[in-house]
Structure formats: structure tokens, C-alpha cells
Amino acid sequence: MQNKLRVAIVGCGSGGPAAGIFLARAGHDVTLFERVPSLKPVGAGFLLQPTGLSVLQKLNCLEEVLQYGAPVERLYGHTPRGRTILNLHYHDLQTGVYGVGLHRASLLHVLCQEMEKLGIPLKLGTEIVTLQDAGTQSCLVDKEGNTYGPYDLVIVADGSRSSLRAQLGLTCKVKPYNWGAIWFIGEDKEAHFRKELYQVFQSTKTLLGFLPTGFTPGKETAPLVSMFWSLRLDQYDAWKEKGLQPWKDEVLRLVPRAESFLTQITEPEQLIRAGYFDVVMKQWGNDRAVVIGDAAHAMSPQLGQGVNLALFDAMVLTDCIQKADSVSEALAHYNQQRKRHLRFYQFATRWATPFFQSSFTPLGLVRDWVFPYGLYVRPWRLQMIRAMAGLKRGIFRFSMPLGSLQLKQLPEPTSDGQPQRSWFAES
Template identity: 40%
Template sequence: MTRRLRVAIVGYGSGGQAAALALARDGHEVEVFERVPNPGPVGAGFLLQPTGLQALWRLGLLDAVRTHGAPVARLYGETPCGRAVMDMRYADLDARLTGIGMQRGALFALLHAAIGAQVGIQLHVDHAVEELDCDAGRLRDARWRWHGPFDVLVVADGSASALRAQVTASRIDKPYPWGALWCLLPEGDWSWPTELRQRYLLARQMAGMLPVGCMPGDPVRRLSFFWSLPVNGFGDWRTAGRDAWMQQLQALWPEAHARMGEDFDVSCLARAAYRDAIPKRWWRGRTVLLGDAAHAMSPQLGQGVNMALVDALELAKQLGQSTSTTDAFAAYETARRAHLAAYHRYSRWLTPLFQSHHDGIARLRDAAFLPAGRLPFASGHMLRVLSGTQQGWFGRYRLEPGFVDALHRASPANQTE
């Protein structure tokens, strides 16, 4: 398509922001509808994989992301006694690749600043969208005002999307029984500043520390801490009190306990819950799903933000090269489903290994996961799943040589050469 489209995007998370920026840069007129009066990030930190980093590179934000993020070279998980369960390094896949840990607030700020400098984007805050007219390209907000018609409606309102069901029926749409507590901590003298570290007590307890760099305007580098527990156990955790939980953390992971300090205020821990959602279709009429609204999954693979960023660039690409929005939506869904084919299944298979009360499965994991990951085929496959570059079951998602070179040149080791 060469004509300028009028596009509405519902949701101002990472996927909605990236879609707005990509589509406006292609010359389209974009309006974003966000339900909260003062938009901001939700969550502590995440790991940007090469797939998500490539999308940000295409948006011209890789240098800024590198400045504020933390390079992560390794994912390492172990039992309380120090027995390795998982040990994966990006260099074993490609010496030029790395992940980047980042605060959600930092990525939000970088995308928000780029949107503010981009012509053709209008942001409507305090506009909760309650109804879609998918065929006519209109939407109704909570004040009963209709907006549109638009050529394209992009639904990017997250895993608990209130609008997904108006677009399509779902094959799966249910909450995960396990959630997490999380917070940000000063990095200080943390011993593993380039690694995502995790500790497991069978599958009943899991804690993690991810270096996530700093915020624009704040030079303090931080860690994102998370503690896994059942959603129906939040009340019991609160009732048991601070001291009981701090004792659990001390037993599981003394170094993490020490990083928090004796005076740590547990009231700063926020709750997170997750959802598994697979719609039957990704679009209807003029309306299309994007990000977690299209493919919510367990956080075990850490792919949520990355896949949303890839979605945004793929949608813009297909709208730019297809002859109609119908063709563009169909090609977008086909391309993204091909990439995501294995990830939903892996996330469901892995969850009982790391978040469940199945002690026998967890003991099998502790004994077999690391040796299995060292087998020739399994090693490469697991690394591609980690990095987001597994395409379906047997293919590979393409990383452009220009991006890989840019990521490699931006690495701290090469900046000092």
C-alpha cells in the first residue's frame, strides 16, 4: 500500500509504542488510546533478546538501549546447594550476540521520547476503550464517545485484554496458577553484573536477579529481583509476614538476601500475574491483535516484550508491502504464528519444571536439564529458544547482518578496543 492510512492503537505498552512509532515513520496517521491518565511502565525489568533488540535497532534506538541497559551474557540457574541446573551463554550460539537487561521504565521513556519527536502520532490518555466495531474501524471509549472510522485498529492492550474477545474466539484463555513478587534493587557490588541468575528449591521456590541498568536521568544501576509463588498463595505470604519470608530467602539464596539487606521493606514488592491466551485468529475486518493480546504466555521464556516489538515491526512491514489491509493482516498473522509456533508449547511444558508442587518432576529437571542441554542438537535449539531466534520447530528467525554487527560493535569489550 502506498496510501496514507489512519490507524488507531489501543494500549501504550511496549508493543503499542513500537507500532505507533514504526507506522508513523512509514507515513501513516496514528492515534493511540490509553486508559490511564498518566501512562507509565508496569513491571520491574526484563531481558531484551536479539529479536527484540533487532526491532529496536530498526527503530533507531539500539544505542540508547545499550546506554541504559545492562549486557547479559549468561543465564545460570542452580539449586540451594550450588548444583547447576541451567547454564546457557549467548556466545555459544554466536560470539557477537548478547541479551540486554533493562528496566521497563527505561524502555518506556526511550520509546515515549521518540514518539514525542515523531510527526503523525496523537496520544489520547484517560481513554479506556470498551467496544470495537471491527468491520467499520471504529472504537467507543468509556464515556460513550465513538472514534473513527479508522483504516486499521490495532489492539495492544495486554495479556488480560478486554477487547480480544470482540475480535475473535480463543483456543486458550486462562490465567496461570503461579505469579511472582518483584522489585528493583541497587546493583551495588553484586557479584554477577552480566548474568541472569536464578535459584530453585525444587519447583516450589524460585528467585532471580537480573541486571537492568539505569533510567534516563538516574545513573544508579539496578537489579530486577523476582520471587515466584502461587497466585492463591499471596494472602498466605502476606499473613506469614516479613521475617518468615526473609528466612526463606536466606535459606534459598544467601547472596540475594545480603543484597536486600536486613532493613529491606517488603512493602516495595509488587505482585505480577500471568495468562496463557491463544486466539483462533489475529484479525477481523479492520482490526488486528498485537503483543500479549495476540499471544500471552508464561514468563518462563521471557519473550513477552521481545515478541511484541517484533509484532510491531512485522505489522508495519506488511502494511507497507501488501495491496490491502486484508492481505497485510493475513501475511502478518502467518509470519508471526510461524515464529511463535513452539513458544506457547514450550512455556506450558516448562512451567511445571520451575513452578509447581511436582517434586519428582523438579528432581528430574535438576538431574537431567543441564546434561540434556549439552547434547549437540539440544544445545543449539535451547539457545535459539532463549534468544528468540527459533522459528517454529525447526527453522531460524533471521537476524540481519547489519544488526548483528551493530550489536557486536556496541558491546563494552569492543568499545574499549
């Protein structure tokens, strides 16, 4: 777009700052609003897929992210009896490709540093509660009653519990899942969990996972691991009342090598409870505002796509804005552009989640019989790997070629799976 737009972005998670950086670089006047007064590390680690990494590369943030992140070469999951259910290697797509486990704080740190370099104002402690019409533009009103704007474009990136998306007048369905997870991030001094997202599945009621999560800025002593345990949310209080020991015994029965890791957990409160939502919208933008990230399409984290999709939204949105003559034309184009990618992951996540997290245990038996055979059928396995990598845009054949991401050669992980903190300094 020729004109310099005044853009407000609500939410400084992952999609919000990414959109801010892209748009500021394109010459627009961007302001970010974030309700928390200081950006603290909340939530668990997540897995960046090749799609998310390619967006970070375009943001000029990839090298720094790779210095904090932990290379993840495969997703591996089995039953307690040792039956392999998932064994998906990124290198089956292309040699040298992998995912990156990262702490939320590290991504935010890197993105905020880049925003600072570009001089993007970030208004912390500002909870936006109302989107107000101002002729052809919009204003924002915060909890204290302060008004900001007018803005040519408002980007709503306020997460799965968004209070603003309903104000856009777009059709939206929000459904919470009964099942969620409890999380703990701890140090992995003995290097028991490296190079893979490791999961154990028993029926549909037990899911235990370990994700290498790299380092957080300023704390680069021992690498971190995120542990997650699936739980029906209404059973959380009962789980807490039972005390930690029976749960720890169960974890050790499933994964004996977690013993030293578990010594870091002494109180149930150290485990963070996370619930998920399905958010389904037919369109994400009207003629002057757009919803991106979890606010637009939250889903269960079963396929590990949320951050990656939020980053991709930001990139595609900027591209649509740059190519259009008006905001409404850009947002109409954005609605078209994002449809297939987002619809596929919403469908696939809704379809896959009950096989791993639900009270309907026969699905666990189906999973234990069907999934392992899928691993031996190369075309099926490749479809699963493409889905994991974030590339799918349709059920059977449709996927983005990996090459279309233009992801550069990633540094080879060290033999013990450590993040490549020295690689860029040397290269």
C-alpha cells in the first residue's frame, strides 16, 4: 500500500509483535497495546515448526531464536508396553530440517528487542476493552477509559480468550475442551530429554510428554525441558488433593529416566494448568479490523501449530496490506489467503485430539492399532510429517512445498542436542 497506515495491535504474545515488526518495516506507524504491566515468562515451552521458523527468518529473528532454542529432530511417542505410535522425523522432508523447542519468554524477548530497534511503541499495562467507530477509522478504549487513535487498521491479537473479537461483528464459535494439561518447565542437567518431543500414551486418558525447551535469556546454565501431563480439567482439584507422590510414581512408571527431573517438583502449584479452546471464525477481517493468532483460530495444542500459525498470519497479513490499494481490499484478500491453511489445522486438530486426550477410551485402541501401520506406509507417513511441519493446506495432496518457505540451511545440532549458541558467532 502506498499510504502510510496508522495501525494499532492489541496483544503482545507472538502474532501481535510479529505483525508489528513486519508492518513497521513496511513503513507503517504501529503501536502495540498489552494488558500485562511487564512481560513475564508465562505458559509452557512450544515447538516451532519450519513454517514458524521461516517467518522468524523473514523477521530477521531466526539466528537469535536458534541461539536460545533446542533442536527437535523428531516426534516420538509410544505406549507403556513399547508399541511405537508416532515416529516422525523432520529429515524425511529434507536433510538438515528440524523443529525448535523454545521457551515463550525467549521468543518474546527476541521479538521485543526487534520492536525496540524499530522504535515501535509498546504500551504495557493497557487493557483494551472497546473498539470504537470513528468514521472510516477506529479508536481503542482501555479499562481506565482512555481513548487511543484513530487508527486505519486495528489488529486484534489478544489470544484465545479474546474479549475484542466479538466486537468486530464477525461470526465466531468458541468451544472449550474438557481436557487440558498441567505443565512444568525444569532443568535437564543429565540430558535425558534431547533432540525429540517425547511422549507416552496410555489409553486416551494418560499422555505424558517432554519437550526440550532450550534456554531463557540471562539463564544459560542448564537446558530446560517442558513436561506436560494430560488432565481432565474438572479433575484438577482431585489431582491436587491426592498429593504429588502418587502422580510422581505414575510418571516414573511410564518414564523412569524422569527421576532426577521430578526432584525439582516439590509443590503441586509448580505445575501450571492450561485449558484449550476451539475458536472457529468464517472470516477474520472486516473493512478496518482483523483478528489473528489464537484470537482468530485457537485450537488444542495436539499438533503444536498455534505459535506457528500466529506468526504465519502476521506475515500473510502484511503481504496482503502491501499489495492492496485499501485496508478493506487487503483484509478481503487476507480472508481468502488464510482459508485453506487455517481450515486444515482446525479440522485436523479437532479430529486428532480425541485420540490422545478424551474420555472415550476405545479411540485409544484404534490409535494403538492404526497409527503404527501408518508409519510403514511412506505416503501416509509423509503426510503426517508435513502436517507436523505446518505445511498442510488440505487433507490429501495439498501442502506447501518446503522449498516455498525459503528456509535457509539450519545449523547442525551438536551431538548432545544442545542449542547452537556458538554457531552464529563462529560463522
